[in-house]
Amino acid sequence: MTRTICLNADIGELPGHNGRAMDRAILDVVSRCNIACGGHAGDETSMGQTLKAAKARNVIAGAHPSYPDKENFGRLSMAMPAEELKDTLRQQVRTFLRIALDIGAPVEHLKPHGALYNDAARNAGLASIIAAVAREARLNVLVGPPNSELSRAAAEFHLNYLPEGFADRRYQADGSLTPRSEPGAVLKDIKDQIAQVLEFVDQGSVKVARGERILMKVRTICLHGDTPGAIQSAMELRAALHAHDIEIETPTL
Template sequence: MPSIDINCDMGESFGPWVMGQDLELLGQVSSANIACGFHAGDPTVMLTTVRAAIAANVAIGAHPGLPDLQGFGRRAMAMTPEEVYALVIYQAGALQAFAKSQGGRLHHVKTHGALYNMTARDPALADAVAQAVYDLDPTLPIYVANAAIAKAARDKSLTTIFEVYADRSYQDDGTLTPRSQPHAMIEDVNQSIAQVIRMIKEGVVRALSGKDVPVTADTLCIHGDQPGALAFARSIRAALREEGIEIRTI
């Protein structure tokens, strides 16, 4: 039986300001990427989200991003490998402590937004992320979707879990269409379902150009900040079950 992990970015609220429907989404996913306070979230939100994930039996992942609350971590910054190393240690280590304090454990690390895109362009930054994860805990997997971070993780003998996206379109080189470009987001749930099933069963995705691009689908990302994310997640989960695809944590 084919299987897939469903992960969702969450814990992105801040103080009294609420983003997403985290508690409801936890019932639809098998792993959660929890913001660590730099691009979104704060200590109280991190604690609340960790507790909710443990209660829902959902795997806990650290979602480190750039120190840019105003830009939600989606604006590139000039950073050295040493700075990237430090910010990943800082954020993933904090979430690891939250998980341990509540009787859970950190399951994986997945970088956020512009930080992730920066690792795709600069192998030295990818290596800094992988080294930080390795030094924190060499048994932690990294969720990856670009060649540079995948290579860096494998060079450190870290487990690599390849991620695909339900709500994003792809380019010919297998990268995501930048959010600044038209048709970057997929808002039609039926189109999303068709894309997801093909990625899982056939190992390909149809790029915007019409070209079929090979992908490896270990985990499927759903963005918690996307409008209608809960309905989106429910529809995709139901469709996967109808196709005989098991949903489980890696």
């Protein structure tokens, strides 16, 4: 039986011509993408250009909203009243969907970004806000960590859930991502990234920071498009998957 995995990338996050060129290159590798909606990065121009590039390559697009914090790239937690957070997420997603509609680019899923992603994985209230925004926007797929509050909120709001693992991030024993402030949190060597992805696919597990392994069943792997060498790493990862008879697909949900 053929083994398969979905690859996704967070894109639309780097400015200007070089940013769009990197997006187009990584879109040639992945089957889903998560496009910045203006909260942590991106604007209406970048959204439109990135959506057009995804549509041209038949890559399924998703909204990638965040805390409204461009200064810190959405990587710091923010204490916001629930309705205020819901309003800013709703505004980001509505703007993104309006642009997508004008272009004729289908949008299927929502994936929160950065600190919001990590916070909502642990906080049921935040997860419910995100699931409610997705439901209101008629985005029927939520992307996030397996066995998290986001997965439970997806079930509560009758959304499909796509459990995700990261190629280039070290995990903690509880299944959370190791904070970027800690040494070794980011796997920079492509060989380490490939080994981690193969473990996800073959064993449904991952080696964590202290050396032991934990079960982690994922259906999609995230590749970051904003890091140095991201395109080369993505191409090498795709080649490694093919060499192990693993096909890249978009799962039916």
